[in-house]
Every structure is written in structure tokens, then in C-alpha cells.
Amino acid sequence: MPSKILISACLMGFQVRYNGREKADLRQTLERWQKEQRLVIHCPELAAGLPVPRRPAEIIAGSGDEVMRNAARIQENNGEDVTAHYQLAAWLALETARKEGCCAALLTDGSPTCGSRAIYDGTFSGTQRAGMGVAAALLSAHGIRVFSHQQLPELVDFINAREEI
Secondary structure (H helix, E strand, O other): OOOEEEEEHHHHOOOOOOOOOOOOOOHHHHHHHHHOOOEEEEOHHHHOOOOOOOOOEEEEOOOHHHHHOOOOEEEEOOOOEOHHHHHHHHHHHHHHHHHHOEEEEEEOOEOOOOOOOEEEOOOOOOOEEEOOOHHHHHHHHOOOEEEEOOOHHHHHHHHHHHHHO
């Protein structure tokens, strides 16, 4: 059975991001995997009931794994604490990945949910720092390999190596 990949809906052209837009359109590159029914398209924030569009949100003084341990918070740019919504989003992403048998996830960097290599620094100044969002951290902690939307070649290598076994 081919390996399945959880993929951020915004990477597939769905306009579900906080600003109501899609992220970089990778559909052409991922077309073969989609035809093979490997892709599990999922937006954690939408699954958790967050609206589109929504206010920008950032992790304040911490990382995704710290948010999941209640050691850091996620706030919108108006100061509203939305930690619980994003924690739910992370758990729903993990539940979907497990239910569908995903071995990897291709997520959008920068997001407080999906960032796998970079997240915004919590100042709402557009500055990024190294770190993972809540879903990326939770997926990774449960053995699902997480890749940034900028790491598609590495994901292809991972899947190819996995299927050569």
C-alpha cells in the first residue's frame, strides 16, 4: 500500500489560511500522489472551527510543544488568547493522520499550527524564528515525519526510501 501524507489544505490551493488565501500552489508537483490517493488534505484550524478569514495568531514566548504542555500560549494580534483552539487543531491533525495511516506530513512553515522549521516570533512584526507549531510538534512527537512546504524534495526522498524497504 502506498505511503500516505497529511498535507495542509492551503498547499493544495484551498483558501483556508488566516487571511482567506491559499499558500504556494504545489498541486502540479503533487499531482501524481493525489491521483494515487496518497494525500490526506487537512486544515487543522478549519477542523477546530476557526473562521476564514481570522486574525493572525502567533505563539508567545515558546514553541508548539510548549503550547501543547500549557507552558506557552497562542494569541491573536488583538491580544485574545486562542491557545485552546490551536491545541484542538493539533489533536485533530494527529487524529486524522492516524486514522488515515499517514507516515508523513507536508505543512506550511510560519504557522503557529503547521510551522515545522519556522514560526513567527510572537511580536506580530513579521519576524520568524526556528521552531515548530502545535500540530507539527504533536505529529512529530507521535512518530509522523513532518516536512515544511519548502522541503518537498526531502519528502520525496523519504517516501521513496520508505517504499524501497
